[in-house]
Amino acid sequence: MASPSPNDYMESKSIELDQSAIAAFASQFDPQPYHLDASAADQSIFGGLCASGWHIAALATRLVIETLLANGLPFVEMSSVSWLKWSRPTFVNEQISVRVTLGTSDEESPIANTRCQTLEIEVCNGNGAIVATMTAKAAIAIDAALAEST
Amino acid sequence: MTDLYLRDRWFEDLPVGEFHVFGSHTFSELEIVEFAKNFDPRPESTDPEQARLNHRQGLTASPWLLTAMWMRKMVDYMEVYAQGVNDGRRNGAGVAISDLQWLEPVRPGHTLTYTYEIIAKPGQVIREKWGMIRSRNEAFNQYGNKVMQFDIDILAERRPQESGDPQQ
Numbered sequence: 001m002a003s004p005s006p007n008d009y010m011e012s013k014s015i016e017l018d019q020s021a022i023a024a025f026a027s028q029f030d031p032q033p034y035h036l037d038a039s040a041a042d043q044s045i046f047g048g049l050c051a052s053g054w055h056i057a058a059l060a061t062r063l064v065i066e067t068l069l070a071n072g073l074p075f076v077e078m079s080s081v082s083w084l085k086w087s088r089p090t091f092v093n094e095q096i097s098v099r100v101t102l103g104t105s106d107e108e109s110p111i112a113n114t115r116c117q118t119l120e121i122e123v124c125n126g127n128g129a130i131v132a133t134m135t136a137k138a139a140i141a142i143d144a145a146l147a148e149s150t
Numbered sequence: 151m152t153d154l155y156l157r158d159r160w161f162e163d164l165p166v167g168e169f170h171v172f173g174s175h176t177f178s179e180l181e182i183v184e185f186a187k188n189f190d191p192r193p194e195s196t197d198p199e200q201a202r203l204n205h206r207q208g209l210t211a212s213p214w215l216l217t218a219m220w221m222r223k224m225v226d227y228m229e230v231y232a233q234g235v236n237d238g239r240r241n242g243a244g245v246a247i248s249d250l251q252w253l254e255p256v257r258p259g260h261t262l263t264y265t266y267e268i269i270a271k272p273g274q275v276i277r278e279k280w281g282m283i284r285s286r287n288e289a290f291n292q293y294g295n296k297v298m299q300f301d302i303d304i305l306a307e308r309r310p311q312e313s314g315d316p317q318q
Contacts, residue, residue: 025189029218031225032241043239045280045305053244054221058189058214065192076205078213081250081300086243111205 010071012063014095014126017051022092025055050089056096056132057084060123063098064136074141076114084134088125095126105137114139160309161271161281169267173223177211179258185215210255216262216289216298217250223264242280242305250300254291262289262297269301280305 026035030052033040041049061078068075090096103118117140123132179198186195190212195201201209256262270284283306289298 025218029222031222034241040239044241045243052221054214054218055189058212058218061214062190079252081247083246083248084250085246113205 009099009101009122010067012067012098012100014097015059015063016093016095017055017059017090019049019092022049022051022055025058026052030054046089048089048091050091053086053132056086056090056123057134059096060098060121060132060134061136063096064100064119064121064138067098067100068138068140073117076111076139076141078136078138079110079116081134081136084132086132088129088131090125090131096123096131098123103135107137109139111139113142115142116140161283161306162309164268164271164283164306166268166271169265170227171263171265172227174261174263175219175223176261177215177219177256177258179209182209182211182215182258185218186212189218190214206255208257210257211260213252213298216252216256217300219262220264220287220289220298224266240307242307245282245303245305247300247302250298252298254295254297256291256297261292264289272303275308276305279307281308282306 023036026032032052034044034046034048034050035041035052036049038049041047065075099122101120103120105116105118107116109116117138119134119136119138121134121136122130123134125131183196183198186192192212195210195212195215198209201207265288267286268283269286272282272284274282276282283304284301285304286301287299288296291297
């Protein structure tokens with residue numbers, strides 16, 4: 001696939017991840033030392049306190065949904081992720097945002113009155129470096145009433 | 151806590167085909183709503199009244215709550231599975247997932263049981279210290295229906311080379 005020009009993708013706002021946000025997710029769902037304990041994190045594979053990759057995936061999806069809605073695409077549900085790669089950690093006080101490129105899919109959506117949309121998603125930090133890439137399929141409403149109710 | 155078999159496991163000790171049922175969890179309405187408010191705000195997960203009108207006809211869990219709980223159950227299980235992993239230096243990391251599918255909605259009161267099977271050891275070595283383990287992960291609800299599946303590549307620490315086993 002050719003690399004997209006800047007006009008090809010939609011861009012989200014940014015979310016900043018401070019230590020309390022990272023700890024709030026990690027203490028409940030991913031209580032490993034590199035997400036909770038700064039000195040242990042320094043000695044870890046990541047080399048510093050950083051967010052859980054699952055936290056990043058959830059927040060990225062939230063940003064994707066907001067971005068689709070803001071661009072007139074009535075998101076209903078994410079149904080699958082064919083590929084998700086975490087490229088670098090998101091450290092304390094870094095920001096993340098997403099770039100969404102619309103792919104093509106001839107798959108039928110299992111949900112009535114929706115179509116299947118492939119999404120190529122890049123999650124970037126405040127320096128523009130990619131922290132994760134994700135290819136996902138989402139159901140997009142093709143019926144105004146369904147769009148209203150979701 | 152003193153089981154040497156468990157505490158001494160390294161990348162080399164993890165065989166393809168090993169299978170674990172490593173945890174189960176019943177999702178409450180409060181938990182579904184709280185997760186969605188904090189991490190994935192959508193009406194079908196944050197507002198039980200509005201959710202009745204949507205295509206799922208009721209409150210359903212964020213798909214990322216199901217993976218987050220997978221992670222929690224895996225972390226809890228690692229303590230049993232390989233003692234000493236949780237000191238922060240031996241913890242590996244997830245690298246990539248593929249073929250993640252959410253197959254059925256999960257509603258308040260549903261119980262998921264998580265399973266894990268090592269399906270490959272792709273052979274990459276990262277910074278000398280880490281080997282790659284590929285596992286297939288599935289979650290089944292209380293009816294035995296599969297509601298989620300994915301494959302994940304996770305780094306596991308290789309047995310130290312020079313000084314042999316540091317444990318006595």
